[in-house]
Amino acid sequence: MTDLAADLRETFVQLADTLVDDFDLVEFLDVLAYRCVELLGVHSAGLVLADPRGSLTLVAASDEQTRLLELFQLRNSEGPCLDCYQDAEPRACPDLVRVRGKWPKFAQEAENAGFRSVYALPMRLREEVIGALNLFGTRPALLDDEGLRLAQALADVATIGIVHHRLLRRQENITAQLQTALNSRVIIEQAKGVLAERLRVSVGDAFGVLRAYARSNNRKILAVAKEIIDRTVDIPR
Numbered sequence: 001m002t003d004l005a006a007d008l009r010e011t012f013v014q015l016a017d018t019l020v021d022d023f024d025l026v027e028f029l030d031v032l033a034y035r036c037v038e039l040l041g042v043h044s045a046g047l048v049l050a051d052p053r054g055s056l057t058l059v060a061a062s063d064e065q066t067r068l069l070e071l072f073q074l075r076n077s078e079g080p081c082l083d084c085y086q087d088a089e090p091r092a093c094p095d096l097v098r099v100r101g102k103w104p105k106f107a108q109e110a111e112n113a114g115f116r117s118v119y120a121l122p123m124r125l126r127e128e129v130i131g132a133l134n135l136f137g138t139r140p141a142l143l144d145d146e147g148l149r150l151a152q153a154l155a156d157v158a159t160i161g162i163v164h165h166r167l168l169r170r171q172e173n174i175t176a177q178l179q180t181a182l183n184s185r186v187i188i189e190q191a192k193g194v195l196a197e198r199l200r201v202s203v204g205d206a207f208g209v210l211r212a213y214a215r216s217n218n219r220k221i222l223a224v225a226k227e228i229i230d231r232t233v234d235i236p237r
Contacts, residue, residue: 040135044066046060046066048134079120081120093118096115
């Protein structure tokens with residue numbers, strides 16, 4: 001196996017493994033940025049992800065110069081990464097001189113920083129676009145078609161990992177919420193039994209008393225139920 005093939009295999013394994021307990025999104029994206037630089041021969045890389053409202057946020061950059069340029073794009077709402085995210089399509093700028101008219105502020109800022117080419121690739125899974133991977137070069141025509149395909153493959157694998165991790169965490173949250181609800185129901189049922197015995201009423205009537213007391217005192221039923229079990233509240237019939 002060649003060194004490149006070995007590096008690619010290791011990179012894809014790293015980007016695919018989001019099931020570890022200590023998974024850290026920032027570290028994961030830093031790995032992607034640095035791997036892009038190593039494997040693609042670009043000068044630097046940056047990543048932006050969308051928040052729940054669809055606003056892009058810088059989450060990783062391989063160096064400070066790139067971080068500042070990415071922030072410049074976001075602050076001025078102009079540049080290839082924004083168009084890439086909005087249209088869910090790659091934006092290839094082999095020569096920044098040719099895009100001065102399209103992105104005048106960004107092109108000038110990028111050239112001032114020493115960049116001559118930029119490539120923005122969507123982080124997309126089916127219809128869901130979660131961000132963009134941006135690659136910067138100090139010379140024109142940095143990437144050929146093969147390089148762009150590899151870059152998109154890296155972005156795709158990372159996207160699958162991130163979306164999968166989000167779904168896993170969402171499912172864990174749903175499970176936790178369900179367990180909390182079940183625990184609450186157990187407490188309320190216990191309180192109903194305690195109150196029924198104390199007031200010598202049926203369990204159904206006990207719940208009516210519990211609910212009425214909670215409402216009249218502007219309190220949560222669960223909080224009152226806990227106090228009934230602890231015998232820290234005295235509810236008259």
